[in-house]
Amino acid sequence: MLLIPGAAATRPDQLMPEARSVGPDGEIFLVFPSDSPVVRAATHAQDDELAAVLELTDVAPVSVPNRIRGRAWVSGWVTCVPGVTEPGRMMVRLEVGEASVDDLWGAEDVEPEEFARAHPDPLVAHEAELLQHLHSGHGEQVRGLYTLLGERAEDVRRAGDRAVPLALDRFGLRVRFTRAGGGTPVDRSFDARFEFPEPVRDVVGLRRAMHTLFEAAAD
Known part of the structure; x- marks a missing residue:
């Protein structure tokens, strides 16, 4: 949502x-x-600077407890860009002044220059489809990754945790394990991050990386 005071x-x-x-x-x-x-x-502001905040919410494309993976806020100034869209629509330009992110990886401020230099993750356009495929077609293999958790592995095995792939990027896969039993779903859940041997560049590289992870878990 684009929030504009007044x-x-x-x-x-x-x-x-x-x-x-x-x-x-x-x-x-x-x-x-x-x-x-x-x-x-x-339009009413015309030449005046119109402050605004773009608020974004990232929701996991699979069903898990606490599906909101993160939020971001981008604040700046809005102006109209007429004549570049079809009739009945208007494009507006948000000049970025500052940004912040609070997600599964932590909270951090982002400078406008950093934002301008950033490139989309190569898997971003396919992440929802890939997570849903991993969940529906490779659920047992995803759960089997618990064997890579070191000291926590035995606890996960005994508890019969449910494992859902939660987030995917070029660096690795994040899985949410949910333990059956009392308490709220959030209290019974924890996330584990499984890093790829090297960053992947495309879906073909992702297949190789996932195969390596599943093989390591099966050994």
Whole structure:
């Protein structure tokens, strides 16, 4: 959602862009209906700087306890970019002033220059499909990764934990183990990270890396 102080919206979906992309200099382009509160506010501001915060929520594409994997906030200034979308739509440009991320890997601030230099993970476009495939087609092998957990491995084996692949990137796979028994699902869950021997560049490299992990767990 793009949050603008003073921009009235009757529904949260009015603040959700229909599309978003990142420009070569790190600016963020967002597409909204022409009559959206965001576009009205940006048009009314004209040459004034219109402060805004883009709030993003990352939800796991598989069913696990506590599905929110992280949140990010990108604050900056919004201006309209007319004439580049179809009729009835307006593109707005968010110039990034600062950003922060709070996710499975921890909380961290991101400088605008770092954001502009960053490249998407090569698996990002396929992550949801790949996680769902691992969960439905390789569930036992994913659970078998517990043998790589060292001292915790025996506890996981005795408890009969459920294992769900939670996150995937070029560096490795994160699995959420959920123990059967009392307490809330969150209390019974813990995450384990399984690093690949080297960063993967594409889906072909991922297949090799996963095969290596499954072989190591089976030994």
